[in-house]
Amino acid sequence: MCVEIQNDCCICMITLNNGYIRMAEPDDARALCWLYLDGKPRAGLLDNRREPLIPTVDELRELLGRHEAAMGNLFAIEDDIGEVMGFCNLRGMTQDTGFGDLAMMFLSDDTFQSTLADSVMHFVFERSFEKSQRKRIYASLLSCETCFRDFLIRHGFESNGVQREVIYTGGNWLNLESLSLDTSI
Amino acid sequence: MSFSTDSYLRRAEREDLDTVVAWMEDEDFQHFLYGDPTRSPKQIREHIVSMLGRSVGHTMPGGLYLIIDSPSQGPLGMISLQNVSWRNRSCNLDFYLGSKGMRNHMMTAIAVYRALEYCFDELNLHRVAAYIYAFNTPSWRIFQKAGAIRELVMRNHIVRNGNLYDVYGYGLLRREFEAVRAQNKSMHSVSLQQMILKLAEVEDDTPMDEAATP
Numbered sequence: 001m002c003v004e005i006q007n008d009c010c011i012c013m014i015t016l017n018n019g020y021i022r023m024a025e026p027d028d029a030r031a032l033c034w035l036y037l038d039g040k041p042r043a044g045l046l047d048n049r050r051e052p053l054i055p056t057v058d059e060l061r062e063l064l065g066r067h068e069a070a071m072g073n074l075f076a077i078e079d080d081i082g083e084v085m086g087f088c089n090l091r092g093m094t095q096d097t098g099f100g101d102l103a104m105m106f107l108s109d110d111t112f113q114s115t116l117a118d119s120v121m122h123f124v125f126e127r128s129f130e131k132s133q134r135k136r137i138y139a140s141l142l143s144c145e146t147c148f149r150d151f152l153i154r155h156g157f158e159s160n161g162v163q164r165e166v167i168y169t170g171g172n173w174l175n176l177e178s179l180s181l182d183t184s185i
Numbered sequence: 186m187s188f189s190t191d192s193y194l195r196r197a198e199r200e201d202l203d204t205v206v207a208w209m210e211d212e213d214f215q216h217f218l219y220g221d222p223t224r225s226p227k228q229i230r231e232h233i234v235s236m237l238g239r240s241v242g243h244t245m246p247g248g249l250y251l252i253i254d255s256p257s258q259g260p261l262g263m264i265s266l267q268n269v270s271w272r273n274r275s276c277n278l279d280f281y282l283g284s285k286g287m288r289n290h291m292m293t294a295i296a297v298y299r300a301l302e303y304c305f306d307e308l309n310l311h312r313v314a315a316y317i318y319a320f321n322t323p324s325w326r327i328f329q330k331a332g333a334i335r336e337l338v339m340r341n342h343i344v345r346n347g348n349l350y351d352v353y354g355y356g357l358l359r360r361e362f363e364a365v366r367a368q369n370k371s372m373h374s375v376s377l378q379q380m381i382l383k384l385a386e387v388e389d390d391t392p393m394d395e396a397a398t399p
Contacts, residue, residue, distance in 0.1 A: 049247065049270035099342075161337035163356050165312055168273050178337055178354075 016077075016119035024074040024087060029061035031076070031084040035105050041169050042148075043140040043176060044089060044103025050167050050176065077106070077120055085111055088120055090128060100134040109147040121155050129183045136182050142167065143175040157181045191257060194264065194299055197250040204260050205233065208283035216345060217281075217321055233265065251303070253282075253296055261287050264300045266308075274311035276304060297327050305359050312358050318343060319351035332365040333357035 013022040024032070036045055036055060047053060055063075064074075073090040086106030092099075102124060104117075111117055128134040139157060141148050157179040165173035197205065208214060233250060249266040262282035269276040280296050282288050304310045315333070317325045329335070337354030344350075 049268045049273070050275070051270050051272050160339050161335075161354065163314065163336045163354060164334070165358060166273065166275060166314075166356075168311075178339070180339070 014123060016123065017115045018080050019085065019116040019119070020078045020082070021075050021088065021120060021123055022078070024064055024076040026061045026065040028076045028084055028087075029057045029064055031107065032060050032064070032087060033057045034107060035087070038107070041142050041144060041167065041174060042105050043142045043145065044105050046167070052167075052169055077116065079116065085116065088124065090124060098133060098135045100128045100132065100137045102137050102139045104148065112147040112151040117151060134183070136180055138178060138180045141177050141179070143177070149177070149179075152179050155181070192253050192255045192261060192295055192299065194251045194303055195254055197252050197263065201252055201260065202234065204283065205263060208263065208281060209233070211283070214281060217318065217324075251300075253299065258284075261292070262296055264296065266304065269308075274309065276310060276313060278304065278313050278315045293323060294327055297331055301331055301357065301362055305362055310359065312356060315355045317353050317355060318345070319353055325353055325355065328355050328357070331357060332361040334361070
């Protein structure tokens with residue numbers, strides 16, 4: 001069960017099983033930066049050209065402080081003692097079809113097997129399908145993101161296919177897979 | 186026949202603006218163009234217009250707009266290379282044949298072949314991707330004949346005339362394009378004409394005027 005605390009315009013904090021989810025803020029910059037630097041490529045951190053970025057903490061702090069970021073859909077996920085465990089990003093994709101795009105990243109891949117991750121996904125479903133009336137959620141992942149893939153499959157996502165040799169990193173070509181979940185499932 | 190092999194590629198210039206805008210006003214442009222899945226056709230159009238003649242030839246831009254031109258027939262169409270990643274050596278390819286009279290399979294094959302040659306032989310890319318509507322059969326058939334693999338199927342992904350349609354994501358790797366090129370060379374001739382004819386072979390009775398582009 002989620003307990004939602006809201007002000008006039010945005011969500012402040014939601015209580016999940018074994019943790020919390022809230023809008024990301026400038027103080028989350030260091031935790032977010034670590035996701036870029038820990039040596040694990042993640043599809044959710046690539047730019048439009050599918051290139052990895054190496055942002056500084058200051059750049060991320062500035063980005064998270066912008067009005068559109070504060071009002072946007074980047075959420076920080078905390079455990080029950082308030083430590084940031086990861087981030088979740090929900091974006092609108094195409095307006096005419098009502099699709100959304102999901103990225104979820106944890107500092108440790110083990111978190112994907114936790115009840116906290118499951119409750120984050122329930123939050124995503126509620127927000128996407130019920131509140132935003134989206135009909136489908138897409139998620140992209142690299143061939144090395146096996147824990148994220150298992151997590152998505154466990155929650156009903158199905159593969160749309162794999163784009164081959166899209167990203168060159170760590171001396172290797174990585175594939176990019178697209179998965180999706182429809183509201184009717 | 187209404188095709189020409191004297192066509193060549195050049196960068197789009199400011200002087201092309203009227204021609205390109207006229208193509209964009211054609212309803213087929215909205216109907217067939219897919220491009221970047223995160224941008225609407227209106228955004229794509231505004232971006233193209235703003236980019237014409239602005240990219241510098243010798244730098245490494247993130248997007249390139251090329252005009253398919255012909256000395257005998259003038260500008261025939263436009264090729265857009267988007268999301269060019271020089272790190273991953275990849276790009277997304279769109280092409281549009283502005284002249285309806287040129288939308289036979291031969292002209293489409295020439296456009297695709299010239300664009301792919303440019304991507305692999307001039308820009309030294311590793312991968313070319315294209316998103317094509319499922320109903321745009323001539324376009325994805327020609328892409329397949331060039332060696333591309335259908336990697337993604339996004340079901341009921343796009344709305345046209347109130348109906349939902351699938352979108353295919355195609356990917357072509359450099360080695361696959363070279364294999365197709367080598368195969369065509371070993372058959373009879375090394376001529377461009379032979380390779381284009383092979384690419385333009387069609388297996389269905391799809392009307393010619395549907396041969397617009399991704």
